[in-house]
Amino acid sequence: GWGYEQTRYDFYQVVGVTAKSVRIMQIAKVVVEGGYNMPTYAKVMPVKDSFVGKSMTKRVKASYDGTGYGVDISAYSYAKLWDGEPETESGDH
Secondary structure: OOOOOOEOOOEEEEEEEOOOEEEEEEEEEEEEEEOOOOOOEEEEEEEEEEEEEEEEEEEOEEOOOOOOEEEEEEOOEEEEOOOOOOEEEEOOO
C-alpha cells in the first residue's frame, strides 16, 4: 500500500466536454527528477496522449480548496487543472 506519508499523482487528459461534465482518460507519467537514485522523492510530469485505461465521464464542480474547478475521480481522490509544473511525489519509488 501507499501508506499515509506518501503522495502520488495520477494525470488525466480531457478528451471530451459537455455543458456540465468532461470525459477524461488517465495518461502516463514520467519521472523528470529523482526517482531511481532518490527512492523517496521524484518529480513527475504527464505524457500527453499516452492513454491508460478507459475514458470516464465526470461532472465538473468547484474545487475543495476554492481555487477553481475539478472532478471527483473516486471517493478518495479528486482531480483539478494542472498548472504545467512538475509535481513532487514522495514515498518509495
